[in-house]
Amino acid sequence: MERIKRELTEAGIPYASEYLGGNIIGLRIGNMYVVEHGSGQGYYFGNLENESYTCRTIKEVIKLAKHEKEIRKMEEKLKEIFDLERIRKYAETNISLTEWVEKDCGETRKILLIATLVEGGYGAYIPGMVLELFGQAEGYDLENPYNFEKNEAIYDALISLEIEVNECLNQLLPSKGWYYMGYHEADGSYCLFYEECEEEMEQV
DSSP: OHHHHHHHHHTTOOOEEEEOSTTOEEEEETTEEEEEOTTSSOEEEEOSSOTTOOSBOHHHHHHHHHHHHHHHHHHHHHHHHOOHHHHHHHHHHHGGGSOEEEOTTSOEEEEEEEEEEEOGGGGGGHHHHHHHHTTOOTTSOSSOTTOHHHHTTHHHHHHHHHHHHHHHHHHHSOOSSEEEEEEOTTTOOEEEEEEEEHHHHHHO
């Protein structure tokens, strides 16, 4: 385990050594564990419940550990920005009060506006403002959203952020539906939403 410890330290990934029973020592990274394979031919990386994640190489473990580190950082940021328990209660209490809406794909959904993060009047400034809210606006020109040289990839960055936030938020707030960030179709504001699909409701 000394080699993997050294690699994790060099990559700036914090870990804690834990005894997992018998003579087995694992390294905890967030909610995941690294355990050296008994044959010495690789490493397990997982939550100790799924036994299929065996025989990872050091390179694979470091890549997965970096991803786990980013997830933990995003979870902490979400807890800093949002009152998660208040969001959960608001969604549970008010989703039943919304109307079913049929989307272009033919699905029928209930969509609840949880919070407006940026008003629609900010227009082209919105991507930069959202990125700044999550501490990911470095390198972009927030004063001039039309600076194409610096902001060419700003919408791609916003999409990547949305995917990351949505994934983490739904892990932190498991529910019947799905929490997500995006633009409000009516006024162009940028909001946090909660939705439930008709099929999901029928299965409950």
